Amino acid sequence: MxxxxxxxxxxxxxxxxxxxxxxxxxxxxxxFFPEKLAPDYRFAFSQPFEEINVNAPDGVSLHNILFKARQSKGVIFYLHGNMGSLRSWGKVAQLYLSMDYDVFMPDYRGYGKSKGSIDSEMQFYADMQADYNTLKKQYPENQIIVLGYSIGTGPAANLAAANNPKMLILQAPYYNLKDMMGKRFPIVPTFLLKYKFDTAAGIQNCRMPVTIFHGDADEIIYYGSSLKLQTHFKSSDTLITLHAQKHNGMTDNPEYVDAISKILGYNNGSPTN
Structure with missing residues (x-):
């Protein structure tokens, strides 16, 4: 025996x-769960948009879409989640366009029409910085808002900390991926994780206001992640809890729409200063 x-x-x-x-x-x-698109794929968005290719530091072509509002007050640099491509994520832009903001959306390496594949955290950050540098040629930084959702929150916080955008907005953020891994897979040693995506460190280094939205019923990234992030807040930072909100569908939540319209200076359909 x-x-x-x-x-x-x-x-x-x-x-x-x-x-x-x-x-x-x-x-x-x-x-990462990318959807790849053919180079000649045609997007069917109803709103005006422009496809923009940016060369990463290593020469890989990164595909982006810039959606244009009728009367732009600025631009939202939107880092999407870990699944799909701009084919589906582009639909999110409509909300911000209706509030008079252009929306710039990158597809990460290997997603959509972007070439290559993701193989390191620093590579990911460098790609987003290349996109940001391109965006700065069209918009002053005081008109750029960085917004990250889900997997995009860590890179969004890092990008904002490395630059000087007007604001950082995070939807359903994790504290860092090590924390997420420890929560969901406690038997796996966290030192194996190559991708730290440290949202907390990014927030601590941000000089601009930070707003976090998180649903208290999130079944993917636990709500306590945002409570941990809140301990690193400056006086100008805010956590907005969306009651009974799960991980997906936040953009359609009336609570979110009402709060983000005030943050973006668009109240009840009437622009505010």
Missing amino acids: KKLLIKGLKITVCLYIIVCTLLYFFQEKLI
């Missing part, structure tokens, strides 16, 4: 090591 127990323990340890090794080398497959 003792020998069987020892043998079983050895097998369990070996399987654990194998699983951890696979997680380390293939973790991109567990974090």
Whole structure:
């Protein structure tokens, strides 16, 4: 019996090591779920838009869409979630366009029409900075608002901290990916994670106002993540809790629409200063 127990323990340890090794080398497959689009794919958005290609520092072509409002007060740099492509994410732009903001949306490497594939956190940050530098040629930074949703919140916070946009808005953010991993997969050692995406560190280095929206019924990124982030707030920062809101569908939530319209200076359909 003792020998069987020892043998079983050895097998369990070996399987654990194998699983951890696979997680380390293939973790991109567990974090990012891109939808690829053909280079000649035609988007069917009803609002005016422009497709913009930006070269990353290593020469990889990154695809972006700039949606144009009728009377623009500025632009929202929107970092989307970990699934899909701009084919579906582009629909989110309509809300902000209706509030007189242009919307700039990048597709990450390997997503949509963007070339290449994601293989490091620093590469991801460098890509977003290249896009931001391109956007600055059209808009002064005091007219740029960085907005990140879900997986996009860590990179959004890092991008805002490295630059001087008008504001940072985060939807359903995590504290950092190590914290998320520890919460959801406590038996997996966090040192295996190559992608830290430290939202907390980014917020601490932000000089502009930060607003966080998080649903208290979020089943993907637990609401406590935002409570932890709140401990790093400046006096100008705000956490807005959306009651009974799950992870998806935040943009359609009337509470969110009402709050974001005030933040963007658009009250009851009438622009405010």
